[in-house]
Amino acid sequence: xxxxxxxxxxxxxxxxxxxxxxxxxxxxxxxxxxxxxxxxxxxxxxxxxxxxxxxxxxxxxxxxxxxxxxxxxxxxxxxxxxxxxxxxxxxxxxxxxxxxxxxxxxxxxxxxxxxxxxxxxxxxxxxxxxxxxxxxxxxxxxxxxxxxxxxxxxxxxxxxxxxxxxxxxxxxxxxxxxxxxxxxxxxxxxxxxxxxxxxxxxxxxxxxxxxxxxxxxxxxxxxxxxxxxxxxxxxxxxxxxxxxxxxxxxxxxxxxxxxxxxxxxxxxxxxxxxxxxxxxxxxxxxxxxxxxxxxxxxxxxxxxxxxxxxxxxxxxxxxxxxxxxxxxxxxxxxxxxxxxxxxxxxxxxxxxxxxxxxxxxxxxxxxxxxxxxxxxxxxxxxxxxxxxxxxxxxxxxxxxxxxxxxxxxxxxxxxxxxxxxxxxxxxxxxxxxxxxxxxxxxxxxxxxxxxxxxxxxxxxxxxxxxxxxxxxxxxxxxxxxxxxxxxxxxxxxxxxxxxxxxxxxxxxxxxxxxxxxxxxxxxxxxxxxxxxxxxxxxxxxxxxxxxxxxxxxxxxxxxxxxxxxxxxxxxxxxxxxxxxxxxxxxxxxxxxxxxxxxxxxxxxxxxxxxxxxxxxxxxxxxxxxxxxxxxxxxxxxxxxxxxxxxxxxxxxxxxxxxxxxxxxxxxxxxxxxxxxxxxxxxxxxxxxxxxxxxxxxxxxxxxxxxxxxxxxxxxxxxxxxxxxxxxxxxxxxx
Numbered sequence: 001x002x003x004x005x006x007x008x009x010x011x012x013x014x015x016x017x018x019x020x021x022x023x024x025x026x027x028x029x030x031x032x033x034x035x036x037x038x039x040x041x042x043x044x045x046x047x048x049x050x051x052x053x054x055x056x057x058x059x060x061x062x063x064x065x066x067x068x069x070x071x072x073x074x075x076x077x078x079x080x081x082x083x084x085x086x087x088x089x090x091x092x093x094x095x096x097x098x099x100x101x102x103x104x105x106x107x108x109x110x111x112x113x114x115x116x117x118x119x120x121x122x123x124x125x126x127x128x129x130x131x132x133x134x135x136x137x138x139x140x141x142x143x144x145x146x147x148x149x150x151x152x153x154x155x156x157x158x159x160x161x162x163x164x165x166x167x168x169x170x171x172x173x174x175x176x177x178x179x180x181x182x183x184x185x186x187x188x189x190x191x192x193x194x195x196x197x198x199x200x201x202x203x204x205x206x207x208x209x210x211x212x213x214x215x216x217x218x219x220x221x222x223x224x225x226x227x228x229x230x231x232x233x234x235x236x237x238x239x240x241x242x243x244x245x246x247x248x249x250x251x252x253x254x255x256x257x258x259x260x261x262x263x264x265x266x267x268x269x270x271x272x273x274x275x276x277x278x279x280x281x282x283x284x285x286x287x288x289x290x291x292x293x294x295x296x297x298x299x300x301x302x303x304x305x306x307x308x309x310x311x312x313x314x315x316x317x318x319x320x321x322x323x324x325x326x327x328x329x330x331x332x333x334x335x336x337x338x339x340x341x342x343x344x345x346x347x348x349x350x351x352x353x354x355x356x357x358x359x360x361x362x363x364x365x366x367x368x369x370x371x372x373x374x375x376x377x378x379x380x381x382x383x384x385x386x387x388x389x390x391x392x393x394x395x396x397x398x399x400x401x402x403x404x405x406x407x408x409x410x411x412x413x414x415x416x417x418x419x420x421x422x423x424x425x426x427x428x429x430x431x432x433x434x435x436x437x438x439x440x441x442x443x444x445x446x447x448x449x450x451x452x453x454x455x456x457x458x459x460x461x462x463x464x465x466x467x468x469x470x471x472x473x474x475x476x477x478x479x480x481x482x483x484x485x486x487x488x489x490x491x492x493x494x495x496x497x498x499x500x501x502x503x504x505x506x507x508x509x510x511x512x513x514x515x516x517x518x519x520x521x522x523x524x525x526x527x528x529x530x531x532x533x534x535x536x537x538x539x540x541x542x543x544x545x546x547x548x549x550x551x552x553x554x555x556x557x558x559x560x561x562x563x564x565x566x567x568x569x570x571x572x573x574x575x576x577x578x579x580x581x582x583x584x585x586x587x588x589x590x591x592x593x594x595x596x597x598x599x600x601x602x603x604x605x606x607x608x609x610x611x612x613x614x615x616x617x618x619x620x621x622x623x624x625x626x627x628x629x630x631x632x633x634x635x636x637x638x639x640x641x642x643x644x645x646x647x648x649x650x651x652x653x654x655x656x657x658x659x660x661x662x663x664x665x666x667x668x669x670x671x672x673x674x675x676x677x678x679x680x681x682x683x684x685x686x687x688x689x690x691x692x693x694x695x696x697x698x699x700x701x702x703x704x705x706x707x708x709x710x711x712x713x714x715x716x717x718x719x720x721x722x723x724x725x726x727x728x729x730x731x732x733x734x
Contacts, residue, residue, distance in 0.1 A: 197647055204687040204718075262608050267318070299588060341407075412529065490511055666680060715734050
């Protein structure tokens, strides 16, 4: 039978009950006064467990100064009993008298024979199961870090090569990059820290650790000093690896923002460059139109006199630029006369000797030379060239043999130059505003086609206005004419010198344009052996005391400067001149037109552009994501192993530290102030079911069953190592 005890205040005027009043209930069972400790309490009329602790006597005396017995009506009735107490030593202060009612409920919770008893209640047990929030959060943070890393990469890719602008504009991409790096590191930190929390609870349920080590373990993501813990190194190394990963993740955000830099880059312009266009009207090959020849003659002479390519149009407004060009065009290929050609040269120089007393160096001291020396003097042949055409189309010369190409005879060599088709690979550049042409490669691909006849075999009358009809000529013929206009003619020297200063040889014939070109500096002309052959004239007799060597006078006749004959020999210099004339044709809008396809030209003008080097961004983020992924895997496995989602929040600590042993351990340290007492720091705790509570319930199982019919499951909490059992996932705990 259960009763409710309530305190009542007595009226100050009323008479307190006698101190020796007996209080009895039914069978006069005696109760200890500790039943009245609380204001409102249910009691059961059964023997109390042996572990039931009694309050101190002083507390009982304050509540009931004198209690002797409890009397009540017959058990089983609904009549209420009243217990009044008083003390002789208590004189009844105005508010000190207390009246206590013991009232039997109308329906007892149980009877001796069990009739009418209430059903027993099961204490609320713990709930197992992993809540979706934690694994979702961990995974989302990992994927978020990956997404921000990729966004950072593609943002920098989009900026690569873009114009940087001024300093204010340049700062924004770096700011955005820093923001991306911060977000990546923040997501990786969040994923690693959350996974670490789950693994922390795996550690504390398996290992008993000192409270000082638990402090370092639970605060490892906030205080790196925990990485130096010896106990954690011995018993929780994976947790320390978590800490190392967490604190090193910040380095993943250091390098990526700096992978986008600003550099000065040469401006690249797309322009249309000139190319030879043989479909232009100026390339008409009929006899009636000589525009190609007149244009190429002018270009060829300009190139020969300047010893270089005629200036080409500047395609971009810049001091320095360059581009490569490939095209097909005409040129000359020169070589020494072969055995089939040399007899023609021999016949010509023999005619020179016999008819004009003009000699090459190999004819010195022969019969004709001696005869000429005894007479008016021998004429020295320095240079002579002729073309393939008959008069009036051939250039000026004293002889007009019909032969192929351009033939050149010097005092020592015989050269044959033929027109060929060639591929040109040329670099055209401007350096400081000055044109610079580099012939990378000129390769002959076949002979030029000059299939033509002087006139058709037909009758025509010039008096009636009839003109001769010619077959079409090759497009390249104008190039050959232009080269012939430069090369054809003669240079001969007489056995006399001019007395003017500087003293030089007298020309017998100088009917060639090479005298104004760089070809006179070639060895075949400038270093002819005739320069060392003294004249028979005695200058001292004619001009007084004048003495000068023939070599000095010869050099004065052909003044040359270094570089005028670029390829050294006359043979190679003629080829070089022919190439320059062909390239110079690009300068004329009558012979060349802009190409249909634009070319990219790099200029000296510079602009600031962004340059992205993805190596360190991908490397930094890749390493950070890899270690975070490993941490996440461990954290998710810990969630599965633990069977529940955990945190290190205040509510979690509150729920897992309900233990009387811990209350006793922390007496005097309830403020939580640092530093903790040494005995507290050294105490080893473990998380699991409290063995002392469980053993108590097993020991008093019979009494508990008599009280409620139910045995309570063990309580889970942090406890001392010896008082905590092994936590088993899925078991019933409270």
